[in-house]
Amino acid sequence: MIIPALVQEIAKGNYICCKTPINLQGYVLGNPITHVDFEINFRIPFAHGMSLISDELYESMRIICKGEYVSVDPRNTKCLKLVEEYDKCTKKLNYEHILKPPCEKINTQEISPDCEYYIYYLIDCWANDESVREALHVNKGTKGKWQRCNWTIPYNHDIISSVPYHMNNSLRGYRSLIYSGDHDVKLPFQATQDWIKSLNYPIIHDWRPWMIKNQISGYTRTYSNKMTFATIKASLRVST
Known part of the structure:
Protein backbone atom coordinates (compact mmCIF):
# COMPACT_ATOMS: atom_id res chain seq x y z
CA MET A 1 0.00 0.00 0.00
CA ILE A 2 2.87 2.39 0.70
CA ILE A 3 4.72 1.88 -2.60
CA PRO A 4 2.61 4.33 -4.68
CA ALA A 5 3.05 6.98 -1.96
CA LEU A 6 6.79 6.30 -1.87
CA VAL A 7 7.02 6.61 -5.66
CA GLN A 8 5.21 9.95 -5.43
CA GLU A 9 7.66 11.22 -2.79
CA ILE A 10 10.66 10.17 -4.89
CA ALA A 11 9.14 11.92 -7.91
CA LYS A 12 8.64 15.11 -5.90
CA GLY A 13 12.21 14.94 -4.64
CA ASN A 14 13.51 14.69 -8.18
CA TYR A 15 12.17 18.18 -8.85
CA ILE A 16 14.09 19.75 -5.96
CA CYS A 17 16.87 21.96 -7.26
CA CYS A 18 20.53 21.05 -6.89
CA LYS A 19 19.98 17.41 -5.91
CA THR A 20 20.99 14.38 -7.94
CA PRO A 21 17.70 12.83 -9.11
CA ILE A 22 16.88 9.17 -8.59
CA ASN A 23 16.51 7.34 -11.89
CA LEU A 24 12.86 6.46 -11.33
CA GLN A 25 11.20 4.79 -14.31
CA GLY A 26 8.16 3.16 -12.74
CA TYR A 27 7.06 0.53 -10.25
CA VAL A 28 5.78 -3.04 -9.96
CA LEU A 29 3.18 -4.32 -7.50
CA GLY A 30 1.84 -7.83 -6.93
CA ASN A 31 -1.66 -8.24 -5.47
CA PRO A 32 -1.39 -4.78 -3.92
CA ILE A 33 -3.62 -3.72 -1.04
CA THR A 34 -5.24 -0.49 -2.20
CA HIS A 35 -8.38 0.05 -0.11
CA VAL A 36 -8.85 -2.81 2.33
CA LYS A 91 -13.20 -21.09 6.13
CA LYS A 92 -11.01 -24.17 5.58
CA LEU A 93 -9.56 -22.89 2.32
CA ASN A 94 -6.06 -21.57 1.92
CA TYR A 95 -7.09 -17.99 1.20
CA GLU A 96 -3.82 -17.18 -0.52
CA HIS A 97 -4.00 -20.15 -2.92
CA ILE A 98 -7.27 -22.04 -3.09
CA LEU A 99 -5.69 -25.07 -4.78
CA LYS A 100 -3.31 -25.72 -1.88
CA PRO A 101 -3.99 -26.87 1.69
CA PRO A 102 -3.53 -24.26 4.43
CA CYS A 103 -0.15 -24.17 6.15
CA GLU A 104 1.25 -22.32 9.10
CA LYS A 105 3.27 -19.13 8.67
CA ILE A 106 6.50 -20.05 10.36
CA ASN A 107 10.02 -18.95 9.53
CA THR A 108 12.05 -21.89 10.80
CA GLN A 109 14.03 -24.66 9.17
CA GLU A 110 11.20 -27.07 10.07
CA ILE A 111 8.83 -25.44 7.60
CA SER A 112 7.68 -27.88 4.94
CA PRO A 113 8.88 -27.31 1.35
CA ASP A 114 5.30 -28.13 0.31
CA CYS A 115 4.05 -24.98 2.04
CA GLU A 116 4.01 -21.83 -0.08
CA TYR A 117 5.61 -19.94 2.80
CA TYR A 118 8.75 -22.00 2.34
CA ILE A 119 9.82 -19.46 -0.26
CA TYR A 120 9.86 -16.81 2.48
CA TYR A 121 12.27 -18.96 4.48
CA LEU A 122 14.49 -19.27 1.41
CA ILE A 123 14.36 -15.50 0.79
CA ASP A 124 15.35 -14.94 4.41
CA CYS A 125 18.37 -17.22 4.03
CA TRP A 126 19.34 -15.61 0.72
CA ALA A 127 19.06 -12.00 1.89
CA ASN A 128 21.10 -12.66 5.02
CA ASP A 129 23.89 -14.51 3.25
CA GLU A 130 27.15 -12.54 3.39
CA SER A 131 28.06 -13.29 -0.24
CA VAL A 132 24.68 -11.95 -1.37
CA ARG A 133 25.11 -8.78 0.70
CA GLU A 134 28.54 -8.28 -0.79
CA ALA A 135 27.17 -8.70 -4.32
CA LEU A 136 24.45 -6.14 -3.54
CA HIS A 137 27.07 -3.73 -2.15
CA VAL A 138 25.52 -3.66 1.33
CA ASN A 139 28.23 -2.13 3.51
CA LYS A 140 29.16 -4.44 6.35
CA GLY A 141 27.62 -3.41 9.65
CA THR A 142 25.04 -1.04 8.11
CA LYS A 143 22.18 -3.53 8.21
CA GLY A 144 21.27 -6.14 10.81
CA LYS A 145 19.20 -9.22 10.08
CA TRP A 146 17.02 -8.69 7.02
CA GLN A 147 13.30 -9.32 7.58
CA ARG A 148 10.70 -9.76 4.89
CA CYS A 149 8.01 -8.07 6.99
CA ASN A 150 9.33 -5.79 9.71
CA TRP A 151 6.30 -5.03 11.86
CA THR A 152 8.36 -2.96 14.32
CA ILE A 153 8.60 0.05 11.97
CA PRO A 154 6.39 2.77 13.55
CA TYR A 155 4.23 3.61 10.53
CA ASN A 156 1.35 6.06 10.70
CA HIS A 157 -1.57 4.17 9.16
CA ASP A 158 -3.09 7.24 7.55
CA ILE A 159 -3.50 6.12 3.93
CA ILE A 160 -7.05 4.83 3.51
CA SER A 161 -6.74 4.37 -0.24
CA SER A 162 -3.65 4.42 -2.45
CA VAL A 163 -5.67 5.02 -5.64
CA PRO A 164 -4.98 8.81 -5.65
CA TYR A 165 -1.24 8.06 -5.50
CA HIS A 166 -1.52 5.72 -8.48
CA MET A 167 -3.31 8.53 -10.32
CA ASN A 168 -0.64 11.10 -9.45
CA ASN A 169 2.16 8.78 -10.54
CA SER A 170 0.35 8.15 -13.82
CA LEU A 171 -0.01 11.88 -14.46
CA ARG A 172 3.76 12.23 -13.99
CA GLY A 173 4.26 9.64 -16.73
CA TYR A 174 5.62 6.73 -14.67
CA ARG A 175 5.07 3.21 -15.91
CA SER A 176 3.49 0.59 -13.68
CA LEU A 177 2.91 -3.14 -13.78
CA ILE A 178 0.18 -4.44 -11.49
CA TYR A 179 -0.19 -8.21 -11.36
CA SER A 180 -2.43 -10.67 -9.51
CA GLY A 181 -2.36 -14.38 -8.82
CA ASP A 182 -5.72 -15.61 -10.10
CA HIS A 183 -6.21 -18.20 -7.31
CA ASP A 184 -5.89 -15.75 -4.43
CA VAL A 185 -9.17 -15.17 -2.60
CA LYS A 186 -7.52 -13.01 0.07
CA LEU A 187 -7.06 -10.12 -2.36
CA PRO A 188 -9.01 -11.06 -5.51
CA PHE A 189 -7.89 -9.97 -8.95
CA GLN A 190 -11.38 -8.50 -9.54
CA ALA A 191 -10.72 -5.95 -6.78
CA THR A 192 -7.46 -4.88 -8.42
CA GLN A 193 -9.12 -4.63 -11.82
CA ASP A 194 -11.91 -2.52 -10.35
CA TRP A 195 -9.69 0.23 -8.90
CA ILE A 196 -7.62 0.28 -12.09
CA LYS A 197 -10.81 0.83 -14.09
CA SER A 198 -11.78 3.63 -11.67
CA LEU A 199 -8.83 5.66 -13.03
CA ASN A 200 -10.83 5.92 -16.30
CA TYR A 201 -7.89 5.54 -18.66
CA PRO A 202 -8.55 4.22 -22.17
CA ILE A 203 -7.44 0.67 -22.99
CA ILE A 204 -4.53 0.54 -25.45
CA HIS A 205 -4.10 -3.25 -25.70
CA ASP A 206 -7.17 -5.24 -24.68
CA TRP A 207 -7.40 -8.48 -22.73
CA ARG A 208 -5.07 -11.09 -24.18
CA PRO A 209 -2.99 -14.08 -23.01
CA TRP A 210 0.72 -13.76 -22.31
CA MET A 211 2.86 -16.78 -22.98
CA ILE A 212 5.92 -18.67 -21.77
CA LYS A 213 7.14 -21.32 -24.20
CA ASN A 214 3.81 -21.50 -26.04
CA GLN A 215 1.85 -21.95 -22.81
CA ILE A 216 -0.65 -19.42 -21.48
CA SER A 217 0.80 -18.10 -18.22
CA GLY A 218 -1.87 -15.50 -17.56
CA TYR A 219 -3.73 -12.60 -19.13
CA THR A 220 -2.92 -8.95 -19.50
CA ARG A 221 -4.29 -5.55 -20.50
CA THR A 222 -2.53 -2.21 -21.04
CA TYR A 223 -3.90 1.28 -20.41
CA SER A 224 -2.99 4.68 -21.85
CA ASN A 225 -1.43 5.83 -18.56
CA LYS A 226 1.40 3.31 -19.09
CA MET A 227 -0.20 0.96 -16.57
CA THR A 228 -0.28 -2.74 -17.35
CA PHE A 229 -2.44 -5.24 -15.49
CA ALA A 230 -1.62 -8.95 -15.62
CA THR A 231 -2.82 -12.15 -14.03
CA ILE A 232 -0.58 -15.10 -13.24
CA LYS A 233 -2.40 -18.35 -13.93
CA ALA A 234 -2.99 -20.69 -10.96
CA SER A 235 -0.78 -18.53 -8.79
CA LEU A 236 -0.87 -17.56 -5.12
CA ARG A 237 -0.70 -14.14 -3.54
CA VAL A 238 2.79 -12.80 -4.12
CA SER A 239 3.32 -9.24 -2.90
CA THR A 240 6.14 -7.10 -4.23
Missing part, protein backbone atom coordinates in the same frame (compact mmCIF):
# COMPACT_ATOMS: atom_id res chain seq x y z
CA ASP A 37 -12.56 -2.68 3.20
CA PHE A 38 -13.50 -2.09 -0.43
CA GLU A 39 -11.35 -4.95 -1.72
CA ILE A 40 -12.48 -7.59 0.78
CA ASN A 41 -16.00 -7.32 -0.63
CA PHE A 42 -14.71 -8.84 -3.88
CA ARG A 43 -14.05 -12.15 -2.14
CA ILE A 44 -17.69 -13.12 -2.62
CA PRO A 45 -17.86 -12.70 -6.43
CA PHE A 46 -14.44 -14.38 -6.64
CA ALA A 47 -15.70 -17.34 -4.60
CA HIS A 48 -18.73 -17.59 -6.86
CA GLY A 49 -16.64 -17.42 -10.01
CA MET A 50 -14.44 -20.25 -8.68
CA SER A 51 -17.48 -22.40 -7.76
CA LEU A 52 -16.71 -22.18 -4.04
CA ILE A 53 -20.26 -21.09 -3.28
CA SER A 54 -23.51 -21.90 -5.04
CA ASP A 55 -25.32 -19.69 -7.55
CA GLU A 56 -28.22 -19.43 -5.13
CA LEU A 57 -26.09 -18.28 -2.21
CA TYR A 58 -24.27 -15.74 -4.36
CA GLU A 59 -27.48 -14.30 -5.80
CA SER A 60 -29.04 -14.04 -2.34
CA MET A 61 -25.94 -12.30 -0.96
CA ARG A 62 -25.76 -9.94 -3.92
CA ILE A 63 -29.40 -8.89 -3.56
CA ILE A 64 -29.78 -8.87 0.23
CA CYS A 65 -26.31 -7.59 1.21
CA LYS A 66 -26.19 -5.13 -1.72
CA GLY A 67 -22.45 -5.59 -2.26
CA GLU A 68 -21.46 -4.95 1.37
CA TYR A 69 -20.21 -8.14 3.00
CA VAL A 70 -17.71 -6.74 5.52
CA SER A 71 -19.36 -3.90 7.43
CA VAL A 72 -22.83 -5.41 7.39
CA ASP A 73 -25.61 -3.41 9.02
CA PRO A 74 -26.41 -5.44 12.19
CA ARG A 75 -30.10 -4.88 11.46
CA ASN A 76 -29.71 -6.78 8.20
CA THR A 77 -29.99 -10.19 9.86
CA LYS A 78 -30.67 -11.97 6.57
CA CYS A 79 -27.33 -10.76 5.20
CA LEU A 80 -25.50 -11.79 8.37
CA LYS A 81 -26.88 -15.33 8.05
CA LEU A 82 -25.81 -15.48 4.41
CA VAL A 83 -22.30 -14.34 5.33
CA GLU A 84 -22.22 -17.18 7.88
CA GLU A 85 -23.11 -19.61 5.11
CA TYR A 86 -20.33 -18.19 2.96
CA ASP A 87 -17.85 -18.61 5.84
CA LYS A 88 -18.87 -22.26 6.27
CA CYS A 89 -18.05 -22.91 2.62
CA THR A 90 -14.68 -21.14 2.62
Whole structure:
Protein backbone atom coordinates (compact mmCIF):
# COMPACT_ATOMS: atom_id res chain seq x y z
CA MET A 1 0.00 0.00 0.00
CA ILE A 2 2.87 2.39 0.70
CA ILE A 3 4.72 1.88 -2.60
CA PRO A 4 2.61 4.33 -4.68
CA ALA A 5 3.05 6.98 -1.96
CA LEU A 6 6.79 6.30 -1.87
CA VAL A 7 7.02 6.61 -5.66
CA GLN A 8 5.21 9.95 -5.43
CA GLU A 9 7.66 11.22 -2.79
CA ILE A 10 10.66 10.17 -4.89
CA ALA A 11 9.14 11.92 -7.91
CA LYS A 12 8.64 15.11 -5.90
CA GLY A 13 12.21 14.94 -4.64
CA ASN A 14 13.51 14.69 -8.18
CA TYR A 15 12.17 18.18 -8.85
CA ILE A 16 14.09 19.75 -5.96
CA CYS A 17 16.87 21.96 -7.26
CA CYS A 18 20.53 21.05 -6.89
CA LYS A 19 19.98 17.41 -5.91
CA THR A 20 20.99 14.38 -7.94
CA PRO A 21 17.70 12.83 -9.11
CA ILE A 22 16.88 9.17 -8.59
CA ASN A 23 16.51 7.34 -11.89
CA LEU A 24 12.86 6.46 -11.33
CA GLN A 25 11.20 4.79 -14.31
CA GLY A 26 8.16 3.16 -12.74
CA TYR A 27 7.06 0.53 -10.25
CA VAL A 28 5.78 -3.04 -9.96
CA LEU A 29 3.18 -4.32 -7.50
CA GLY A 30 1.84 -7.83 -6.93
CA ASN A 31 -1.66 -8.24 -5.47
CA PRO A 32 -1.39 -4.78 -3.92
CA ILE A 33 -3.62 -3.72 -1.04
CA THR A 34 -5.24 -0.49 -2.20
CA HIS A 35 -8.38 0.05 -0.11
CA VAL A 36 -8.85 -2.81 2.33
CA ASP A 37 -12.56 -2.68 3.20
CA PHE A 38 -13.50 -2.09 -0.43
CA GLU A 39 -11.35 -4.95 -1.72
CA ILE A 40 -12.48 -7.59 0.78
CA ASN A 41 -16.00 -7.32 -0.63
CA PHE A 42 -14.71 -8.84 -3.88
CA ARG A 43 -14.05 -12.15 -2.14
CA ILE A 44 -17.69 -13.12 -2.62
CA PRO A 45 -17.86 -12.70 -6.43
CA PHE A 46 -14.44 -14.38 -6.64
CA ALA A 47 -15.70 -17.34 -4.60
CA HIS A 48 -18.73 -17.59 -6.86
CA GLY A 49 -16.64 -17.42 -10.01
CA MET A 50 -14.44 -20.25 -8.68
CA SER A 51 -17.48 -22.40 -7.76
CA LEU A 52 -16.71 -22.18 -4.04
CA ILE A 53 -20.26 -21.09 -3.28
CA SER A 54 -23.51 -21.90 -5.04
CA ASP A 55 -25.32 -19.69 -7.55
CA GLU A 56 -28.22 -19.43 -5.13
CA LEU A 57 -26.09 -18.28 -2.21
CA TYR A 58 -24.27 -15.74 -4.36
CA GLU A 59 -27.48 -14.30 -5.80
CA SER A 60 -29.04 -14.04 -2.34
CA MET A 61 -25.94 -12.30 -0.96
CA ARG A 62 -25.76 -9.94 -3.92
CA ILE A 63 -29.40 -8.89 -3.56
CA ILE A 64 -29.78 -8.87 0.23
CA CYS A 65 -26.31 -7.59 1.21
CA LYS A 66 -26.19 -5.13 -1.72
CA GLY A 67 -22.45 -5.59 -2.26
CA GLU A 68 -21.46 -4.95 1.37
CA TYR A 69 -20.21 -8.14 3.00
CA VAL A 70 -17.71 -6.74 5.52
CA SER A 71 -19.36 -3.90 7.43
CA VAL A 72 -22.83 -5.41 7.39
CA ASP A 73 -25.61 -3.41 9.02
CA PRO A 74 -26.41 -5.44 12.19
CA ARG A 75 -30.10 -4.88 11.46
CA ASN A 76 -29.71 -6.78 8.20
CA THR A 77 -29.99 -10.19 9.86
CA LYS A 78 -30.67 -11.97 6.57
CA CYS A 79 -27.33 -10.76 5.20
CA LEU A 80 -25.50 -11.79 8.37
CA LYS A 81 -26.88 -15.33 8.05
CA LEU A 82 -25.81 -15.48 4.41
CA VAL A 83 -22.30 -14.34 5.33
CA GLU A 84 -22.22 -17.18 7.88
CA GLU A 85 -23.11 -19.61 5.11
CA TYR A 86 -20.33 -18.19 2.96
CA ASP A 87 -17.85 -18.61 5.84
CA LYS A 88 -18.87 -22.26 6.27
CA CYS A 89 -18.05 -22.91 2.62
CA THR A 90 -14.68 -21.14 2.62
CA LYS A 91 -13.20 -21.09 6.13
CA LYS A 92 -11.01 -24.17 5.58
CA LEU A 93 -9.56 -22.89 2.32
CA ASN A 94 -6.06 -21.57 1.92
CA TYR A 95 -7.09 -17.99 1.20
CA GLU A 96 -3.82 -17.18 -0.52
CA HIS A 97 -4.00 -20.15 -2.92
CA ILE A 98 -7.27 -22.04 -3.09
CA LEU A 99 -5.69 -25.07 -4.78
CA LYS A 100 -3.31 -25.72 -1.88
CA PRO A 101 -3.99 -26.87 1.69
CA PRO A 102 -3.53 -24.26 4.43
CA CYS A 103 -0.15 -24.17 6.15
CA GLU A 104 1.25 -22.32 9.10
CA LYS A 105 3.27 -19.13 8.67
CA ILE A 106 6.50 -20.05 10.36
CA ASN A 107 10.02 -18.95 9.53
CA THR A 108 12.05 -21.89 10.80
CA GLN A 109 14.03 -24.66 9.17
CA GLU A 110 11.20 -27.07 10.07
CA ILE A 111 8.83 -25.44 7.60
CA SER A 112 7.68 -27.88 4.94
CA PRO A 113 8.88 -27.31 1.35
CA ASP A 114 5.30 -28.13 0.31
CA CYS A 115 4.05 -24.98 2.04
CA GLU A 116 4.01 -21.83 -0.08
CA TYR A 117 5.61 -19.94 2.80
CA TYR A 118 8.75 -22.00 2.34
CA ILE A 119 9.82 -19.46 -0.26
CA TYR A 120 9.86 -16.81 2.48
CA TYR A 121 12.27 -18.96 4.48
CA LEU A 122 14.49 -19.27 1.41
CA ILE A 123 14.36 -15.50 0.79
CA ASP A 124 15.35 -14.94 4.41
CA CYS A 125 18.37 -17.22 4.03
CA TRP A 126 19.34 -15.61 0.72
CA ALA A 127 19.06 -12.00 1.89
CA ASN A 128 21.10 -12.66 5.02
CA ASP A 129 23.89 -14.51 3.25
CA GLU A 130 27.15 -12.54 3.39
CA SER A 131 28.06 -13.29 -0.24
CA VAL A 132 24.68 -11.95 -1.37
CA ARG A 133 25.11 -8.78 0.70
CA GLU A 134 28.54 -8.28 -0.79
CA ALA A 135 27.17 -8.70 -4.32
CA LEU A 136 24.45 -6.14 -3.54
CA HIS A 137 27.07 -3.73 -2.15
CA VAL A 138 25.52 -3.66 1.33
CA ASN A 139 28.23 -2.13 3.51
CA LYS A 140 29.16 -4.44 6.35
CA GLY A 141 27.62 -3.41 9.65
CA THR A 142 25.04 -1.04 8.11
CA LYS A 143 22.18 -3.53 8.21
CA GLY A 144 21.27 -6.14 10.81
CA LYS A 145 19.20 -9.22 10.08
CA TRP A 146 17.02 -8.69 7.02
CA GLN A 147 13.30 -9.32 7.58
CA ARG A 148 10.70 -9.76 4.89
CA CYS A 149 8.01 -8.07 6.99
CA ASN A 150 9.33 -5.79 9.71
CA TRP A 151 6.30 -5.03 11.86
CA THR A 152 8.36 -2.96 14.32
CA ILE A 153 8.60 0.05 11.97
CA PRO A 154 6.39 2.77 13.55
CA TYR A 155 4.23 3.61 10.53
CA ASN A 156 1.35 6.06 10.70
CA HIS A 157 -1.57 4.17 9.16
CA ASP A 158 -3.09 7.24 7.55
CA ILE A 159 -3.50 6.12 3.93
CA ILE A 160 -7.05 4.83 3.51
CA SER A 161 -6.74 4.37 -0.24
CA SER A 162 -3.65 4.42 -2.45
CA VAL A 163 -5.67 5.02 -5.64
CA PRO A 164 -4.98 8.81 -5.65
CA TYR A 165 -1.24 8.06 -5.50
CA HIS A 166 -1.52 5.72 -8.48
CA MET A 167 -3.31 8.53 -10.32
CA ASN A 168 -0.64 11.10 -9.45
CA ASN A 169 2.16 8.78 -10.54
CA SER A 170 0.35 8.15 -13.82
CA LEU A 171 -0.01 11.88 -14.46
CA ARG A 172 3.76 12.23 -13.99
CA GLY A 173 4.26 9.64 -16.73
CA TYR A 174 5.62 6.73 -14.67
CA ARG A 175 5.07 3.21 -15.91
CA SER A 176 3.49 0.59 -13.68
CA LEU A 177 2.91 -3.14 -13.78
CA ILE A 178 0.18 -4.44 -11.49
CA TYR A 179 -0.19 -8.21 -11.36
CA SER A 180 -2.43 -10.67 -9.51
CA GLY A 181 -2.36 -14.38 -8.82
CA ASP A 182 -5.72 -15.61 -10.10
CA HIS A 183 -6.21 -18.20 -7.31
CA ASP A 184 -5.89 -15.75 -4.43
CA VAL A 185 -9.17 -15.17 -2.60
CA LYS A 186 -7.52 -13.01 0.07
CA LEU A 187 -7.06 -10.12 -2.36
CA PRO A 188 -9.01 -11.06 -5.51
CA PHE A 189 -7.89 -9.97 -8.95
CA GLN A 190 -11.38 -8.50 -9.54
CA ALA A 191 -10.72 -5.95 -6.78
CA THR A 192 -7.46 -4.88 -8.42
CA GLN A 193 -9.12 -4.63 -11.82
CA ASP A 194 -11.91 -2.52 -10.35
CA TRP A 195 -9.69 0.23 -8.90
CA ILE A 196 -7.62 0.28 -12.09
CA LYS A 197 -10.81 0.83 -14.09
CA SER A 198 -11.78 3.63 -11.67
CA LEU A 199 -8.83 5.66 -13.03
CA ASN A 200 -10.83 5.92 -16.30
CA TYR A 201 -7.89 5.54 -18.66
CA PRO A 202 -8.55 4.22 -22.17
CA ILE A 203 -7.44 0.67 -22.99
CA ILE A 204 -4.53 0.54 -25.45
CA HIS A 205 -4.10 -3.25 -25.70
CA ASP A 206 -7.17 -5.24 -24.68
CA TRP A 207 -7.40 -8.48 -22.73
CA ARG A 208 -5.07 -11.09 -24.18
CA PRO A 209 -2.99 -14.08 -23.01
CA TRP A 210 0.72 -13.76 -22.31
CA MET A 211 2.86 -16.78 -22.98
CA ILE A 212 5.92 -18.67 -21.77
CA LYS A 213 7.14 -21.32 -24.20
CA ASN A 214 3.81 -21.50 -26.04
CA GLN A 215 1.85 -21.95 -22.81
CA ILE A 216 -0.65 -19.42 -21.48
CA SER A 217 0.80 -18.10 -18.22
CA GLY A 218 -1.87 -15.50 -17.56
CA TYR A 219 -3.73 -12.60 -19.13
CA THR A 220 -2.92 -8.95 -19.50
CA ARG A 221 -4.29 -5.55 -20.50
CA THR A 222 -2.53 -2.21 -21.04
CA TYR A 223 -3.90 1.28 -20.41
CA SER A 224 -2.99 4.68 -21.85
CA ASN A 225 -1.43 5.83 -18.56
CA LYS A 226 1.40 3.31 -19.09
CA MET A 227 -0.20 0.96 -16.57
CA THR A 228 -0.28 -2.74 -17.35
CA PHE A 229 -2.44 -5.24 -15.49
CA ALA A 230 -1.62 -8.95 -15.62
CA THR A 231 -2.82 -12.15 -14.03
CA ILE A 232 -0.58 -15.10 -13.24
CA LYS A 233 -2.40 -18.35 -13.93
CA ALA A 234 -2.99 -20.69 -10.96
CA SER A 235 -0.78 -18.53 -8.79
CA LEU A 236 -0.87 -17.56 -5.12
CA ARG A 237 -0.70 -14.14 -3.54
CA VAL A 238 2.79 -12.80 -4.12
CA SER A 239 3.32 -9.24 -2.90
CA THR A 240 6.14 -7.10 -4.23
